[in-house]
Every structure is written in structure tokens, then in C-alpha cells.
Amino acid sequence: MSRFWSDIVHRLTPYVPGEQPVLAHPVKLNTNENPYPPSPRVVEAIRRELGDDGASLRKYPDPTALALCEAVAKHHGLRIEQVFAGNGSDEVLAHAFQALLKRDRPIRFPDITYSFYPVYAQLYGVEYETMPLNADFAIDVDDYRAPNGGVLLPNPNAPTGRALPLAEIEVLLKANPDVPVIIDEAYVDFGAQSAISLIDTYPNLLVVHTTSKARSLAGMRVGFAFGDPALIEALTRVKDSFNSYPLDRLAQAAALASYEDQAWFEESCAKVAASRDRLTAQLQALGFDVVPSAANFVFAKHPAHDAATLAAALKAKEIFVRHFRLPRIDQHLRISIGTPAECDTLVAALTELIG
Numbered sequence: 001m002s003r004f005w006s007d008i009v010h011r012l013t014p015y016v017p018g019e020q021p022v023l024a025h026p027v028k029l030n031t032n033e034n035p036y037p038p039s040p041r042v043v044e045a046i047r048r049e050l051g052d053d054g055a056s057l058r059k060y061p062d063p064t065a066l067a068l069c070e071a072v073a074k075h076h077g078l079r080i081e082q083v084f085a086g087n088g089s090d091e092v093l094a095h096a097f098q099a100l101l102k103r104d105r106p107i108r109f110p111d112i113t114y115s116f117y118p119v120y121a122q123l124y125g126v127e128y129e130t131m132p133l134n135a136d137f138a139i140d141v142d143d144y145r146a147p148n149g150g151v152l153l154p155n156p157n158a159p160t161g162r163a164l165p166l167a168e169i170e171v172l173l174k175a176n177p178d179v180p181v182i183i184d185e186a187y188v189d190f191g192a193q194s195a196i197s198l199i200d201t202y203p204n205l206l207v208v209h210t211t212s213k214a215r216s217l218a219g220m221r222v223g224f225a226f227g228d229p230a231l232i233e234a235l236t237r238v239k240d241s242f243n244s245y246p247l248d249r250l251a252q253a254a255a256l257a258s259y260e261d262q263a264w265f266e267e268s269c270a271k272v273a274a275s276r277d278r279l280t281a282q283l284q285a286l287g288f289d290v291v292p293s294a295a296n297f298v299f300a301k302h303p304a305h306d307a308a309t310l311a312a313a314l315k316a317k318e319i320f321v322r323h324f325r326l327p328r329i330d331q332h333l334r335i336s337i338g339t340p341a342e343c344d345t346l347v348a349a350l351t352e353l354i355g
């Protein structure tokens, strides 16, 4: 606290990211990073952009990230005016709160969801209501039919991993024609259906993507929004009133190269999905209830073992998983999918702790 703080800063409750341990070889299954490196073409592209002497770094990057946006538009069958790039999808979401969700009625999102949403709402003064997930942690789209200021949800949801079929997303769009509907597809490539195909039909739909999870580029900070040109223009107006150069040169080059290696991307998503299904079965064999996941993490609860105690015992073995001290989910662990060897280390540790 300080008398130099603005009123809003006094009132903020900032987001707390998962721990980034400073250890030589932690088994890090707490922040949904990809266990596999990005395509070798990404590394080459960064080296090429840097050159021998780093001279390119003297100059500002392209403020519009045009080459990257063109490649991503082509990849998804969109027009360039339907694509926005930002410094991680967190920044894209933040701009969406200010550009699209600040309205005369509260927006709606699930009670159990990405915990950054209420933080942005507070930062930008956006009123919201949370809609309880049902007992199986599924989203009921009927909860989003009453008049509201906009709808925001991840598909698959986080931290549950449960996905909604595309037909349900369409129900949501039909029920909310006059407000923005934002679908955060951070984990879509691990097994859910993207709503990008609905963009030409629904001018109120904004789909948000990231390169942090399926494309192994969390360290580069690149995210996107896809939607009607009017929605994209709103985001661009906010961006150009905040930071004209959100993506640095190396990030633009790296992300572009990632979209040029489809085979690498598909293979690493398939490996993660296979490990997820194997880990799910192993956790069930240990007595865990596991929410069916379409993401690169599982959400699991043991009927006889306290989640916080388990998380602490795993941490003592340098195995990091995520535990949220929040209503309804304080007995769950969110476990990111690691390499097969990392998953085996986790299962061996859990077997020792509860077996």
C-alpha cells in the first residue's frame, strides 16, 4: 500500500501464475506448457532474424505483424482483416475486455474457469456474473440465454479440460446475437472442435488462440484473435492506444515458422493426447476421479486423499502440479501432460504416496 497508488491499484487482486521453480530437473506439470520443443524451423527462424551481429534488433518490429498474420489467416482459411495478433493471448483477452466487453449489462462466464477473467474484469471495470458448471463440471449453454453483456468461455474449459461440441457453441451464438461471444481456444488443438468455421456466419464471435500450449512457444508470448473485421478493428484501436509494437521481431519470426511446420505441430499434439489418455487410465487405476479432458492437462480428485496435501508431498519430490484453493475445486489437482517419462515419475510418486 502506498499513498502514491491510484484507487484502482488499491482494489486489484492480481492473477497469480503457477510457480516457475528454479531447480535443475523439476518435473513441471503445473502450467500446461508443452513437454516437447517447438519445430527446429522455429529455432532456425530466430537465428536468421537475429543474424550474426543482432543488427536487426536496432529497429522496431513490424507493428502489425503482417507476415505472421497473413500466414495464420491462410492457415485457418480467414481473411487478413479477420486476424489480430497480441503479446500472448492474455493480452488479446485483456484488450477484448476493454474493446468489446465493457457494456451496460454484466457479462457471463463459468464459476470454474480461467482465473484471469475476473482479474481483467476488475482491472477494466467490467461487471460480470458467474454461471455454475453442473455437477460433472460441464458448461450448460442454457445458462447463457438470459440477457447479458457478453459471454466468455474457454473451450476446452480450464482447469477442467472438458470440451463443448461445436453445435453447443452455435446454440450459444444464436441465443446471444446482440453481444460479443468470446471463445478462448487455448487448448483446442489437443482434442476439441474450433469455432473458427462459424466466424463468417456470426459477426459477434471472437475466437482467441495462443502459441503457448500446442505450439510450444509459451516463452515467446504470441496470441491471436479471429473474428469479424469490426471486432478486429476494435482490438486494433485499443492496441494502438496502448502499445503499437506488442510482438518483438524474434516472436514474430518464431510464430511464423511454427505455422509453416504443420507436421511437427500435429505430431506433438498427438503425442500429448496419447500421454493424456494413458495418464488418465493410470490415475483411475489409483482411485482418482478424472474429468474427461480434451486438453493437455487432466483435472483429478482422489476420494480419500486431500489435494493440497498431495500437491505438497509431490512438490517435496520436485514434482509440480497445480492446486487451486477455490470453492468446489479445492480437492482437485490440475496435472499438465508431460513426456511419458515425466508422467511415469508422477505415477510412481503417487503410487508411493497413496498406494
Ligand SMILES: *Cc1c(COP(=O)(O)O)cnc(C)c1O
Pocket: 032, 087, 088, 089, 090, 091, 114, 154, 158, 184, 186, 209, 210, 211, 212, 218, 221, 222, 223
Ligand atoms: C494459458 C491460457 C491462456 C494464456 O495464454 P498466453 O497466450 O500464454 O497468454 C489463455 N487462456 C487460457 C484458458 C489459458 O489456459
